[in-house]
Amino acid sequence: MPQTATINRQTLLASRPVGAPVPDNFKLVETPVPHPGEGQMLLRNLWMSLDPYMRGRMSDAKSYADPVAVGDVMPCGAVSRVMESNLDGFAAGDLVMCYTAGWQDYSLSNGSMVFKLDPNMAEPSQALGVLGMPGFTGYMGLLDIGQPKAGETVVVAAATGPVGSVVGQVAKLKGCRVIGIAGGPDKCAYAVDELGFDACLDHKLDSLANDLANACPDGIDVYFENVGGKVFDAVMPLLNPHSRVPICGLIAQYNATELPPGPDRLPQLMRLMLSQRIRMQAFIIFDNYGPHYPEFLQTMTPWVAEGKVKVREDRVEGLENAPQAFIGMLEGQNFGKMVVKIAD
Amino acid sequence: MPQTATINRQTLLASRPVGAPVPDNFKLVETPVPHPGEGQMLLRNLWMSLDPYMRGRMSDAKSYADPVAVGDVMPCGAVSRVMESNLDGFAAGDLVMCYTAGWQDYSLSNGSMVFKLDPNMAEPSQALGVLGMPGFTGYMGLLDIGQPKAGETVVVAAATGPVGSVVGQVAKLKGCRVIGIAGGPDKCAYAVDELGFDACLDHKLDSLANDLANACPDGIDVYFENVGGKVFDAVMPLLNPHSRVPICGLIAQYNATELPPGPDRLPQLMRLMLSQRIRMQAFIIFDNYGPHYPEFLQTMTPWVAEGKVKVREDRVEGLENAPQAFIGMLEGQNFGKMVVKIAD
Known part of the structure; x- marks a missing residue:
């Protein structure tokens, strides 16, 4: 199922896992690429993050965040390129980190939980890990x-x-x-x-x-x-x-x-x-420390650049491989920060 | 077994309780009133405090304080009168709060964990409760x-x-x-x-x-x-x-x-x-907040004096009645701060 400029592949929560998630808990569907309305922008997701917290969102047990509804897009943060923007402060071509991107090729965003990244950042996927x-x-x-x-x-x-x-x-x-x-x-x-x-x-x-x-x-x-x-x-x-x-x-x-x-x-x-x-x-x-994010970046960015803090990523290619990578991560099969590359 | 000016009654830990303490875990003995050596003072204990933490000290399970040894005097804080002092800063007649007094008529102290009280304090036993x-x-x-x-x-x-x-x-x-x-x-x-x-x-x-x-x-x-x-x-x-x-x-x-x-x-x-x-x-x-004690007293003392914080004590008379009062306290039979009056 290839991605094209008009098709948005989305990974949905197909059913709630009982115990360890299995591939059948996920479903990959094709939908049209959405058009950004007023106050929205269209993001092309380049790198998506897989993190253990997502297991909690797949359950309907009470937790700090609402569960994902069955049939909804699986949640994740992503490094994305702005394709089209009807939003002040964001323009086509901007590189951003969006915490509400979801397991999909394209997302709409109203700018909330979106941070601009340096377009010349050497390793943008680090915004999902050591710098995120x-x-x-x-x-x-x-x-x-x-x-x-x-x-x-x-x-x-x-x-x-x-x-x-x-x-x-x-x-x-x-x-x-x-x-x-x-x-x-x-x-x-x-x-x-x-x-x-x-x-x-x-x-x-x-x-x-x-x-x-x-x-x-x-x-x-x-x-x-x-x-x-x-x-x-x-x-x-x-x-x-x-x-x-x-x-x-x-x-x-x-x-x-x-x-x-x-x-x-x-x-x-x-x-x-x-x-x-x-x-x-x-x-x-x-939730606890949001306002401290800039001061964290000011400290951590040079530490990473100078090699004082070393970084290792476990990269998987292709949105379609995200479920298996996620299942493996919960079993500790990853070695380093788990990221999925879904576009250049 | 009356107390006299030459006899020091002491309540010892006779055996470690298994489950709820029973009277046989305690033993009242008579010893001579000790003489204070250099750097020591002799205290006549007037009011002794009974507190739940003492149950922990009766066990030999690892905890924040060492257990009381079987045969040692049960620990407690007391409001005491200085009888004789070889210690700078304390003189016969002083009213003090001593955290290491023990379940006994008289104690020796080297001044550590001892606080002077206002000799005109209306209710000295409050130094064991609301103000202690x-x-x-x-x-x-x-x-x-x-x-x-x-x-x-x-x-x-x-x-x-x-x-x-x-x-x-x-x-x-x-x-x-x-x-x-x-x-x-x-x-x-x-x-x-x-x-x-x-x-x-x-x-x-x-x-x-x-x-x-x-x-x-x-x-x-x-x-x-x-x-x-x-x-x-x-x-x-x-x-x-x-x-x-x-x-x-x-x-x-x-x-x-x-x-x-x-x-x-x-x-x-x-x-x-x-x-x-x-x-x-x-x-x-x-252990956590010792240096804050003076500021606590500055706030709480007027609150108590003005009736903003009300105080209730459950008073028992006589050192010999301390074990039963302690056993009852662990069962919630007390109504207010449990204190034992052992001398005027």
């Missing part, structure tokens, strides 16, 4: 909630992903000891050799809890929570007095269809928080 | 972690206790809607009629979860956690986006000997925190 939502998430959650101090131990999972890699590298820049957790020896080696983490542990090994305890002889001062599940179980006994746990995601739990069997450890977590005086705080980056 | 650790706990936890804004809904349990009553009354002074939870109709009536809460719900009723939902039509913005257990269960589904949960105690859980049966709701709590972007933060008042 995931990087901003790692940066603000670590610094504002995590409050890392030099010499403290910071632990982060999904260590080679776009959030975890920023958390770890920024924590290193702040003088912390950084322990990553990732899936498999290649990712672990990359976190240490390329990203400069002090250690990185393989969560696929049964020895994770023991390995983490050995890697954190002084306990854990900041645990940046983006996965949940067995990683958090391994972290809990190591949390130091006054430790901080920013929570931005729980990818290990998203596909769960029921609660795990007992005993009920909720009271245990409460007791742990009390005995160690722990701060746990969840946040949604633009 | 519990009041300071309610005040700082509510204001610093809870960050209540006028019009928001604040929920607090143990509403007539020394922490809960301060939380609720200060929240009212800040313009919040305040829902208390307490045990039995008398306490609930007192919270509304005397303390000015908007409503107070009886946790002994099976309808608690439903009653709380009805009392909080706009959800809960601040839940001040001092009990845990079924009250927290009722609170969870009502927590608003960006709600704050200061945690200072979990009295409903302290006597538990094992975790409740499943399912395991720990992942559910994590997911709730994420979907509602909740901040949960535990604190131990002097």
Whole structure:
């Protein structure tokens, strides 16, 4: 099903997943390219972002954002080219980052949640990762909630992903000891050799809890929570007095269809928080920290340019391949920020 | 076993409780009144404080403070009279608040964790409650972690206790809607009629979860956690986006000997925190906020004097009655701040 200048391919939510999403939960359809009305612009989406939060939007469970309706276009942010604009401040040819683009070739936008990008930006897809939502998430959650101090131990999972890699590298820049957790020896080696983490542990090994305890002889001062599940179980006994746990995601739990069997450890977590005086705080980056985005960019852009923060993307070509890439990402098959190239 | 000027009665931890403490966990012994050495003073304890945290100190589970050793004097803060002082800044006759007094007639002190009180203070025992650790706990936890804004809904349990009553009354002074939870109709009536809460719900009723939902039509913005257990269960589904949960105690859980049966709701709590972007933060008042004590006193002392914050104590006479009063307090039998008068 090729894309043409008159056809807009859209990936719809065909049905809600039960457990892990499957290809049948998605449906690719062809619709006419829409025409922008007054106060609208037409965007040609070039790069689309795949992020774990989208799994939550596929469910109808209560969450911070409304679920996607069955039959609606799957949501995503994208780097896009303005094709036609009836909107002040945007002109045909502009390169933008649009948070409401959706899994499709073309989108209409009224300008909300759209940011102009430097048209000469070397790697525009970075606006979806290290310089976009995931990087901003790692940066603000670590610094504002995590409050890392030099010499403290910071632990982060999904260590080679776009959030975890920023958390770890920024924590290193702040003088912390950084322990990553990732899936498999290649990712672990990359976190240490390329990203400069002090250690990185393989969560696929049964020895994770023991390995983490050995890697954190002084306990854990900041645990940046983006996965949940067995990683958090391994972290809990190591949390130091006054430790901080920013929570931005729980990818290990998203596909769960029921609660795990007992005993009920909720009271245990409460007791742990009390005995160690722990701060746990969840946040949604633009909801909690939107106004800080420019200052984040001012800091992060030169760090990336100077190589102080390294970037790795996992690029897939073709809108039609987005569902499989998304399904694989939830299983940890990606290595780096997952982006889909849908046009030049 | 009367107290005399040469005998120091001490209540020791005789054995660690399994579940709820029983009288046999305590032992009253007679020892000679000690003599203060260099850099020490001898205190005659007048009022001693009974607080839920002491249950934690009776266990050898890891917590924020070391457990009391079996055979050691039970810990408590007390209002005391200086009998003899070899310590600069303290003289015989001074009235002090000593956080390390212990369940005994006399204590030695090196001056650490001792605060001088106004010798003309109308109700010195208030230094153990509204103007001491519990009041300071309610005040700082509510204001610093809870960050209540006028019009928001604040929920607090143990509403007539020394922490809960301060939380609720200060929240009212800040313009919040305040829902208390307490045990039995008398306490609930007192919270509304005397303390000015908007409503107070009886946790002994099976309808608690439903009653709380009805009392909080706009959800809960601040839940001040001092009990845990079924009250927290009722609170969870009502927590608003960006709600704050200061945690200072979990009295409903302290006597538990094992975790409740499943399912395991720990992942559910994590997911709730994420979907509602909740901040949960535990604190131990002097550990987290010690330097703020003078500013707390400057604010709270006139509030109490002017009747803006009302105070209720549950007074028991006699050191020998402390164990039974403590056991009853853990079951909610006290009505107001539990203090034991041990001398004039």
